[in-house]
Amino acid sequence: MTADILGIHHVQVTVPAGRMADALRFYGKTLGLEKIAQPAREQPEPGAWYRVGNAELHLRAEAEGATDTAPSRRHVAFAVVDLEHIRQALTAAGAEFLPDTRPAPGLRRLFVRDPGGNRVELIERS
Numbered sequence: 001m002t003a004d005i006l007g008i009h010h011v012q013v014t015v016p017a018g019r020m021a022d023a024l025r026f027y028g029k030t031l032g033l034e035k036i037a038q039p040a041r042e043q044p045e046p047g048a049w050y051r052v053g054n055a056e057l058h059l060r061a062e063a064e065g066a067t068d069t070a071p072s073r074r075h076v077a078f079a080v081v082d083l084e085h086i087r088q089a090l091t092a093a094g095a096e097f098l099p100d101t102r103p104a105p106g107l108r109r110l111f112v113r114d115p116g117g118n119r120v121e122l123i124e125r126s
Contacts, residue, residue: 010049010056011076015116017046017061022115024048027059030093031078031086052078062116075111075119083108083124 015023027033033050047060057076080086090097090112098111098119110122 008055010058012058012060013076013114013116013118014060014062015114015118019115020046020059020061023059026093026095026114027057030089030095032089033057075121077121077123080122080124083110083122086110086122 013023013027027050028035028048033052036049036051036056038044038047038049045060047058050057050059087110090110095112098113100109100111103109106126108124108126112120112122114120
């Protein structure tokens with residue numbers, strides 16, 4: 001890491017506007033992220049902001065007419081304490097699990113898609 005880059009401030013995840021309620025439930029209820037206040041704006045945008053350790057996740061509706069919705073390897077990765085507990089919550093919520101095609105030594109991982117098709121990685125050190 002260079003001296004100029006201190007860490008991740010936030011990751012922005014977008015979902016189609018019609019899937020926003022599902023995405024809010026996924027990040028806020030199923031994953032249990034802490035919702036935080038967004039800055040006050042004259043025209044607030046739909047979505048939510050969440051605190052994740054020292055960083056933030058910003059959830060926004062995709063711009064109307066956007067066409068880049070094909071499944072992708074782009075993702076956010078969360079370090080977790082109890083991967084099995086999260087697996088159970090995701091299973092109960094009907095999450096779409098993806099295979100771990102490149103297992104990493106010393107890590108247990110899960111890959112899922114959020115309601116907007118974004119790839120989410122969950123990592124626990126073995």
